[in-house]
Amino acid sequence: GNSVTQMEGPVTLSEEAFLTINCTYTATGYPSLFWYVQYPGEGLQLLLKATKADDKGSNKGFEATYRKETTSFHLEKGSVQVSDSAVYFCALRRNTGNQFYFGTGTSLTVIP
Amino acid sequence: NAGVTQTPKFQVLKTGQSMTLQCAQDMNHEYMSWYRQDPGMGLRLIHYSVGAGITDQGEVPNGYNVSRSTTEDFPLRLLSAAPSQTSVYFCASSGEYTIYFGEGSWLTVV
Numbered sequence: 585g586n587s588v589t590q591m592e593g594p595v596t597l598s599e600e601a602f603l604t605i606n607c608t609y610t611a612t613g614y615p616s617l618f619w620y621v622q623y624p625g626e627g628l629q630l631l632l633k634a635t636k637a638d639d640k641g642s643n644k645g646f647e648a649t650y651r652k653e654t655t656s657f658h659l660e661k662g663s664v665q666v667s668d669s670a671v672y673f674c675a676l677r678r679n680t681g682n683q684f685y686f687g688t689g690t691s692l693t694v695i696p
Numbered sequence: 697n698a699g700v701t702q703t704p705k706f707q708v709l710k711t712g713q714s715m716t717l718q719c720a721q722d723m724n725h726e727y728m729s730w731y732r733q734d735p736g737m738g739l740r741l742i743h744y745s746v747g748a749g750i751t752d753q754g755e756v757p758n759g760y761n762v763s764r765s766t767t768e769d770f771p772l773r774l775l776s777a778a779p780s781q782t783s784v785y786f787c788a789s790s791g792e793y794t795i796y797f798g799e800g801s802w803l804t805v806v
Contacts, residue, residue: 616793618794618795625800626799626800627700627786627797627798627799627800628739628786628797629797630794630795630796633793633794635793673738673739675795677790677793677795681727681746682725682726682727682746682790682791682792682795683727683729683741683744683790684729684788684790684795686731686738686739687738688736688737688738689738689739
């Protein structure tokens with residue numbers, strides 16, 4: 585089957601700290617991988633994506649590399665800001681059809 | 697660009713009442729879906745549709761009904777609201793490479 589597992593939260597970091605949120609997946613075939621971000625009181629927004637193995641998605645200082653050999657798509661940022669405080673969701677999309685599978689989300693709080 | 701529009705944003709229902717959450721998209725996507733979001737459980741798929749006239753159940757379909765008469769609209773009906781249906785509901789529309797979400801509907805059943 586298809587599923588996404590991401591690290592439990594909540595995560596609390598000081599401003600300018602390094603961020604890693606782990607995500608691993610199980611999928612048939614070759615899925616596309618995504619990170620979505622949800623700010624308080626809002627819907628989910630696409631943060632970055634990678635559609636094939638070894639691709640690196642990046643946006644707003646966040647990066648994630650599609651690692652087929654370890655079935656992982658870890659999210660990283662070198663220096664977090666208070667404005668990065670949000671819930672982050674890892675997701676996969678099957679290579680056939682448009683169905684998405686989401687992790688349970690990781691809450692990040694960045695303190696000044 | 698409107699994207700995905702869902703209404704209402706907030707609703708309080710009494711147990712046993714019925715209601716419909718409306719969802720519309722203007723991106724001409726075939727695939728639409730409804731999720732509920734509960735603390736510690738992430739997003740759970742309720743129902744989805746791969747095109748007008750075609751719907752199917754997701755992970756947690758009980759107590760909900762959907763229909764898809766047009767490409768644009770995908771309403772979610774709560775048949776007889778229960779306190780366990782207190783949640784945040786998101787409508788979504790999927791294109792070739794990504795999924796777009798509405799802003800969410802906060803539903804409380806008392």
